[in-house]
Amino acid sequence: METIVTGSIDALQASSNGIAHLHHSLGLVWTLLAQDVKDPNVLGQMQTAFENFVKSGQIWALIIGFVLGYGFKSLLP
Structure with a gap:
């Protein structure tokens, strides 16, 4: 035992x-x-971030970057 x-x-x-x-x-x-999640509203946070992205003018920088990048890409063989 x-x-x-x-x-x-x-x-x-x-x-x-x-x-x-x-x-x-x-x-x-x-x-x-x-x-510990303080604010579980993920979609609301994404919406607020996108609205800030548009209001701050960063969307224009993104669009211009895409256009210039595509232009430079098309110049190279």
């Missing part, structure tokens, strides 16, 4: 060491998965 109990205790210690190692190895993953 004593060997069964001792073997069980050794198995539990090995199991807890394995879990501790797994927890240490996946610490970054758990940190990323356990983020």
Whole structure:
């Protein structure tokens, strides 16, 4: 009976060491998965960001960049 109990205790210690190692190895993953989200309205945030993109005039820079980039690309063989 004593060997069964001792073997069980050794198995539990090995199991807890394995879990501790797994927890240490996946610490970054758990940190990323356990983020505290303040504003879960992702679509609203995207809409606000796009409105700011248009209001600040960055959309014109994007369009001009596309046109100039396509023009330079067409000059090269």
